[in-house]
Amino acid sequence: MASRHSPRKDPPPGSEAGGRAGLPALAAAGLNQLDQLRDVPIELSVQLDRKLLRVAEILDFRENSVIELSRSAGENVDLLMDGELVGNGEIVVIEDAMGLRITDLRAPDGGALVGQGTSSTEA
Numbered sequence: 001m002a003s004r005h006s007p008r009k010d011p012p013p014g015s016e017a018g019g020r021a022g023l024p025a026l027a028a029a030g031l032n033q034l035d036q037l038r039d040v041p042i043e044l045s046v047q048l049d050r051k052l053l054r055v056a057e058i059l060d061f062r063e064n065s066v067i068e069l070s071r072s073a074g075e076n077v078d079l080l081m082d083g084e085l086v087g088n089g090e091i092v093v094i095e096d097a098m099g100l101r102i103t104d105l106r107a108p109d110g111g112a113l114v115g116q117g118t119s120s121t122e123a
Contacts, residue, residue: 043081044079044081045081045083046079046089046100047077047078047079048077049069049070049071051067051068053067074090076089087106088104089104
């Protein structure tokens with residue numbers, strides 16, 4: 001009777017038989033892939049609020065018209081990346097410009113907060 005042998009499977013390059021030593025190599029490969037995306041433009045938006053209006057209300061707009069919003073003054077605004085909510089922040093004044101101080105960031109799946117930041121970005 002012929003013996004059955006499984007072909008030998010070598011571990012992936014940069015890993016040991018236990019598989020743990022390969023994690024740094026995999027992480028480094030992921031960072032290299034991320035580096036390739038550094039120059040890709042992504043639209044960031046700062047959203048103060050949203051409001052649903054009837055066409056008749058919009059047609060009544062004139063110079064100096066005021067649109068009442070539901071958020072309070074000083075309340076955090078939304079930070080959107082390509083239209084998706086990724087965090088919140090507060091409006092700050094930087095000399096003659098406005099900016100956003102990021103107060104929290106959300107996980108890519110929209111779940112738990114992934115950190116707290118203090119970055120300012122001109123808007």
